[in-house]
Amino acid sequence: MTEKTTAELENLRGLIDGVDSQLLSLLRKRLDLVAQVGTVKHAAGLPIYAPAREAAMLGKRRAEAEAMGVSPQLIEDILRRLMRESYMSEKDVGFKQVNPELGHIVIIGGQGQLGRLFAQMFALSGYEVRLLDKDDWDHADELFDGAGLVLVTVPIATTCSLIRERLDHLPEHCILADLTSVKGAPLKAMLETHKGPVVGLHPMFGPDVGSLAKQVVVVCHGRAPEKYQWLMEQIGIWGARLVEADAGRHDKAMQLVQAMRHFSSFVYGLNLCREQADIDTLLEFSSPIYRLELAMVGRLFAQSGELYADIIFAQEESLTAISDFIDNYRDALELLKTGDRAGFIARFNEVSNWFGNYSQQFLTESRAMLQSVNDMRSV
Numbered sequence: 346m347t348e349k350t351t352a353e354l355e356n357l358r359g360l361i362d363g364v365d366s367q368l369l370s371l372l373r374k375r376l377d378l379v380a381q382v383g384t385v386k387h388a389a390g391l392p393i394y395a396p397a398r399e400a401a402m403l404g405k406r407r408a409e410a411e412a413m414g415v416s417p418q419l420i421e422d423i424l425r426r427l428m429r430e431s432y433m434s435e436k437d438v439g440f441k442q443v444n445p446e447l448g449h450i451v452i453i454g455g456q457g458q459l460g461r462l463f464a465q466m467f468a469l470s471g472y473e474v475r476l477l478d479k480d481d482w483d484h485a486d487e488l489f490d491g492a493g494l495v496l497v498t499v500p501i502a503t504t505c506s507l508i509r510e511r512l513d514h515l516p517e518h519c520i521l522a523d524l525t526s527v528k529g530a531p532l533k534a535m536l537e538t539h540k541g542p543v544v545g546l547h548p549m550f551g552p553d554v555g556s557l558a559k560q561v562v563v564v565c566h567g568r569a570p571e572k573y574q575w576l577m578e579q580i581g582i583w584g585a586r587l588v589e590a591d592a593g594r595h596d597k598a599m600q601l602v603q604a605m606r607h608f609s610s611f612v613y614g615l616n617l618c619r620e621q622a623d624i625d626t627l628l629e630f631s632s633p634i635y636r637l638e639l640a641m642v643g644r645l646f647a648q649s650g651e652l653y654a655d656i657i658f659a660q661e662e663s664l665t666a667i668s669d670f671i672d673n674y675r676d677a678l679e680l681l682k683t684g685d686r687a688g689f690i691a692r693f694n695e696v697s698n699w700f701g702n703y704s705q706q707f708l709t710e711s712r713a714m715l716q717s718v719n720d721m722r723s724v
């Protein structure tokens with residue numbers, strides 16, 4: 346580099362630093378305003394996530410960006426990231442308590458990660474939460490006395506027997522709910538054991554989400570929905586979207602969404618391990634999509650084997666879904682073994698037609714994800 350180039354670059358970089366510092370001051374200002382919005386919303390009991398406001402704001406900013414020669418996608422990306430920050434900061438202010446008359450809440454399995462997350466959300470909403478864990482059963486009656494909600498969040502394998510054996514004498518007005526990732530059997534067990542209001546919930550997220558904004562909670566109604574309507578409203582105030590589902594339809598979807606999905610990630614990891622793949626080399630040569638895939642598989646093994654065994658072994662029917670997957674894998678392998686390229690392309694087109702417009706939608710969505718993966722690269 347010539348001296349002149351160095352000087353020019355230094356000057357321009359100094360100006361960029363100045364602009365970035367201004368951005369930082371503006372961010373500080375925005376965070377302060379958002380904190381005030383959080384206080385107003387808390388007092389009024391409004392949900393943390395305001396989709397109509399977001400859509401209107403993004404629309405306006407995109408149009409302004411276009412007029413200024415700035416990419417609309419750039420401002421949208423930045424604002425979405427900022428709003429993620431808002432969900433976190435507004436959460437800290439706490440939430441309106443929809444049902445102050447409830448009495449306390451007992452969370453069975455409250456030391457588990459999901460139990461802890463729900464305990465925190467209820468506490469942030471002003472409820473008194475008591476945790477009941479393995480060693481607390483000898484004073485369970487005391488804990489249940491006066492409870493308005495009992496929430497079961499123990500491993501799937503023990504959920505139904507725990508409900509049947511331990512929860513058959515809850516106060517009748519008390520709501521019984523669970524957070525298990527299968528819904529049919531636990532709902533049946535709750536309805537057969539408890540005479541009062543019953544509802545099955547499945548939070549479709551892990552305990553490491555920073556906020557519940559935009560997350561999905563599946564609701565399978567059990568008995569007396571008017572008695573737990575407040576709970577639906579409370580979860581809505583936390584920002585989550587409630588999706589009502591029939592337990593059978595939910596469980597069938599989970600055979601693919603969870604059991605088959607996690608099983609194939611498990612085998613992928615198992616295969617890398619048995620092949621003694623060198624992860625550093627894989628990362629060095631990884632394309633963004635490979636890195637994303639490796640992250641999705643690798644994150645499984647940062648969690649507990651028991652948790653994934655619970656999810657994969659939860660429904661006998663998942664065995665059929667996984668076996669079908671393996672049959673299709675074997676058939677496709679046959680195309681490779683026999684060098685049947687035309688057969689491969691024919692199958693590819695069959696699947697492509699089946700995906701229809703979704704494939705285009707997924708192409709667009711994944712492009713943004715891959716770009717963020719690439720942004721995170723520092724070398």
Ligand SMILES: O=C(O)C(=O)C[C@]1(C(=O)O)C=C[C@@H](O)C=C1
Nearest residue numbers: 382393394395396398399428431
């Ligand atoms: O305007 C609000 O209601 C806010 O909470 C602020 C804000 C934002 O950061 O701009 C954050 C979350 C909402 O979903 C919409 C907008």
